[in-house]
Amino acid sequence: MSSRDAILGRIRSAQTLAPPVPVEVSRDYRLGRTLPDAERRELLVDRLVDYKAHVHTSTSEDLPVVLARILTDRGVRRVGIPEGLEPSWSAQFGGAVVVDSTDRPAADLGELDGVVTASAVTCAETGTIFLDGSPGQGRRALTLVPDLHVCVVAMSDVEVGVPETLARLVPDRPITMISGPSATSDIELERVEGVHGPRTLEVVIVG
Amino acid sequence: MTALGMPVVPPRGSGNLRGVKKFPDAARQELSNPQLRRNIGKATHTIRAKRLNVTGELPDWEQLRDAGAAIKADVLNRLPELLIRLEEAVTARGGVVHWAADAAEANAIVTELIRRTGSDEVLKVKSMATQEIGLNEHLEAQGIAAYETDLAELIVQLGHDKPSHILVPAIHRNRAEIREIFLREMPGVDPELDDNPRHLAAAARKFLRHKFMTVPVAVSGANFGIAETGTLAVVESEGNGRMCLTLPQTLITVMGIEKLLPTFRDLEVFLQLLPRSSTGERMNPYTSMWTGVTPGDGPQEFHLVLLDNGRTAALADEIGREALHCIRCSACLNVCPVYERTGGHAYGSTYPGPIGAVLSPQLAGMDQPDDPNSSLPFASSLCGACYDACPVKIDIPSLLVELRHQKVEHARFGPEAAAMKAASLAMSSSRRWTAAQKAAGLGRVLAGKKGKITSLPGPLAGWTDARDMPAPPKRTFRQWWASDEGRAALAEAREEGQQR
Ligand code: SF4
Numbered sequence: 103m104s105s106r107d108a109i110l111g112r113i114r115s116a117q118t119l120a121p122p123v124p125v126e127v128s129r130d131y132r133l134g135r136t137l138p139d140a141e142r143r144e145l146l147v148d149r150l151v152d153y154k155a156h157v158h159t160s161t162s163e164d165l166p167v168v169l170a171r172i173l174t175d176r177g178v179r180r181v182g183i184p185e186g187l188e189p190s191w192s193a194q195f196g197g198a199v200v201v202d203s204t205d206r207p208a209a210d211l212g213e214l215d216g217v218v219t220a221s222a223v224t225c226a227e228t229g230t231i232f233l234d235g236s237p238g239q240g241r242r243a244l245t246l247v248p249d250l251h252v253c254v255v256a257m258s259d260v261e262v263g264v265p266e267t268l269a270r271l272v273p274d275r276p277i278t279m280i281s282g283p284s285a286t287s288d289i290e291l292e293r294v295e296g297v298h299g300p301r302t303l304e305v306v307i308v309g
Numbered sequence: 310m311t312a313l314g315m316p317v318v319p320p321r322g323s324g325n326l327r328g329v330k331k332f333p334d335a336a337r338q339e340l341s342n343p344q345l346r347r348n349i350g351k352a353t354h355t356i357r358a359k360r361l362n363v364t365g366e367l368p369d370w371e372q373l374r375d376a377g378a379a380i381k382a383d384v385l386n387r388l389p390e391l392l393i394r395l396e397e398a399v400t401a402r403g404g405v406v407h408w409a410a411d412a413a414e415a416n417a418i419v420t421e422l423i424r425r426t427g428s429d430e431v432l433k434v435k436s437m438a439t440q441e442i443g444l445n446e447h448l449e450a451q452g453i454a455a456y457e458t459d460l461a462e463l464i465v466q467l468g469h470d471k472p473s474h475i476l477v478p479a480i481h482r483n484r485a486e487i488r489e490i491f492l493r494e495m496p497g498v499d500p501e502l503d504d505n506p507r508h509l510a511a512a513a514r515k516f517l518r519h520k521f522m523t524v525p526v527a528v529s530g531a532n533f534g535i536a537e538t539g540t541l542a543v544v545e546s547e548g549n550g551r552m553c554l555t556l557p558q559t560l561i562t563v564m565g566i567e568k569l570l571p572t573f574r575d576l577e578v579f580l581q582l583l584p585r586s587s588t589g590e591r592m593n594p595y596t597s598m599w600t601g602v603t604p605g606d607g608p609q610e611f612h613l614v615l616l617d618n619g620r621t622a623a624l625a626d627e628i629g630r631e632a633l634h635c636i637r638c639s640a641c642l643n644v645c646p647v648y649e650r651t652g653g654h655a656y657g658s659t660y661p662g663p664i665g666a667v668l669s670p671q672l673a674g675m676d677q678p679d680d681p682n683s684s685l686p687f688a689s690s691l692c693g694a695c696y697d698a699c700p701v702k703i704d705i706p707s708l709l710v711e712l713r714h715q716k717v718e719h720a721r722f723g724p725e726a727a728a729m730k731a732a733s734l735a736m737s738s739s740r741r742w743t744a745a746q747k748a749a750g751l752g753r754v755l756a757g758k759k760g761k762i763t764s765l766p767g768p769l770a771g772w773t774d775a776r777d778m779p780a781p782p783k784r785t786f787r788q789w790w791a792s793d794e795g796r797a798a799l800a801e802a803r804e805e806g807q808q809r
Contacts, residue, residue: 299547
């Protein structure tokens with residue numbers, strides 16, 4: 103007998119020996135919450151700052167200038183961008199702009215000083231940004247290997263809570279949820295940023 | 310089922326699910342380590358305070374807990390159907406599903422999969438399932454080097470040590486010790502390295518970066534597996550998980566069969582419950598989700614190993630089944646007065662603390678008189694703090710009492726008197742311990758009520774006299790606990806506890 107059949111048989115035996123008691127899952131927790139833009143933005147900024155992310159706000163017209171300034175202030179010379187990123191976003195940046203492609207070895211991504219991406223949806227209450235590999239976000243390695251991640255969040259993609267945020271995702275895309283930069287508290291519970299992932303997370307909220 | 314269709318009790322699991330010593334003996338040893346006690350005390354208090362903060366922030370916390378508990382019960386009710394659904398969904402997305410009946414089979418499957426990549430090295434994401442089956446030791450014996458990539462696990466691994474906490478496995482080490490371990494064991498480390506946590510983390514980053522870029526295969530666990538979509542989720546904070554789940558060509562994930570959730574939507578409950586209960590954060594820094602294989606992004610080969618190893622044995626028992634709801638958040642450890650004083654090593658198993666005291670005997674059994682697991686149900690003050698903290702409302706105190714009951718019912722073991730007494734003395738010598746006992750009051754129910762219940766061992770009295778317990782009452786302890794009589798006794802004991 104295969105282990106698959108053995109395990110399924112064992113589960114059925116177990117259910118005979120200790121018969122299941124049917125349960126009702128009630129979803130009477132908070133769902134479908136909304137807040138006006140200003141309050142959602144305020145909540146999100148509060149949470150992002152709490153997570154040691156650096157927060158900027160911008161209009162969509164000013165975005166290229168804001169992005170160029172952030173990159174320059176961080177001393178970035180080579181910035182990586184995913185295929186499909188809105189071309190105007192990187193137009194004001196004076197350094198080298200490298201468009202990522204899937205055949206580039208991940209180790210080469212380490213030569214980038216930083217990366218700029220869009221995002222799929224964001225949860226204000228937890229300060230969590232979701233990337234799902236759609237155009238403008240790139241493959242997962244691109245936002246992981248370089249030391250600086252500059253992420254653009256549109257207010258129209260900011261939801262209040264976790265249920266509202268998850269409802270907007272397409273499950274079978276690869277999803278990365280980001281709340282602040284990489285962090286560890288493994289040594290005497292002292293927080294240290296950037297053990298493996300980006301040491302610095304800059305978030306630009308647009309709109 | 311057997312050939313005749315009669316249900317048989319499924320076999321127990323194997324691997325790192327029991328220690329070599331009984332809890333009181335192991336605890337006595339740990340109690341003599343003041344450094345360990347200080348570190349654990351600091352850690353548990355810090356996390357405890359943060360957890361209360363962020364759970365208090367959510368007005369619907371209790372509703373989320375109820376939903377979490379109900380979803381888990383529903384999963385176990387429909388386990389065969391949901392596992393098959395998961396298998397179909399993963400396969401449809403280009404993944405390969407393997408089934409492992411026990412630790413040995415899981416180890417063999419993973420070894421073979423690594424061999425096929427041609428690599429003699431593998432990256433590891435911290436995972437209790439792989440620790441439970443002893444994967445690293447097995448791989449080492451097979452000539453494959455497994456690198457733990459979580460900083461704490463790396464410290465533990467390089468220190469030739471065992472993790473002492475589900476969440477902060479190196480909590481028993483201070484910075485000076487960690488520096489020494491790195492200098493001694495980490496290839497290419499700067500001999501000038503000091504003990505600043507920032508510098509220690511940077512040294513680990515450098516060492517591991519190279520591995521991430523060169524090793525072609527990784528092994529992970531999973532926090533959740535979604536039956537509906539075949540999506541796997543790993544929750545973490547350092548980014549080492551993202552590295553392992555993204556950079557290698559081949560990914561192998563070992564998941565206990567109880568880690569299922571029926572639908573993607575169910576994550577809306579658990580992604581609120583887990584981080585807040587676990588590290589006291591609103592959300593952990595990183596969560597990765599993937600479904601099979603995505604061309605051009607991440608591993609191009611994905612294997613999912615579904616692990617039984619005693620889980621079906623636990624499922625065959627009303628008590629064990631509830632323990633399988635556990636999402637391994639470690640909240641119950643952080644509030645436990647016994648754990649706080651002994652640390653995780655004393656429990657012997659991969660699963661320490663209150664939930665470990667239930668899970669280890671359930672997964673691996675405690676049927677032999679000299680089984681160290683048979684002492685675990687007594688490693689608790691039954692103060693009830695773990696129940697209050699548990700995000701999926703596992704009634705750990707009742708489960709422990711039921712297990713004590715079962716132990717005495719199944720076999721009248723030799724006395725544990727001397728050993729238990731030693732541990733109880735050590736613990737009762739602390740003012741904190743005494744205070745916790747008094748504040749909780751709950752334990753007095755067991756020791757204090759005349760009649761039927763005096764037959765059950767009290768929180769500490771039972772340690773000195775476990776074998777004097779007479780024949781079990783007609784009702785199980787949990788039935789009594791839930792009855793009017795039980796509730797009255799409980800209220801009485803609480804009052805008494807408050808007056809003292
Ligand atoms: S038993 Fe509950 S509190 Fe303890 S680790 Fe499991 S889920 Fe968390």
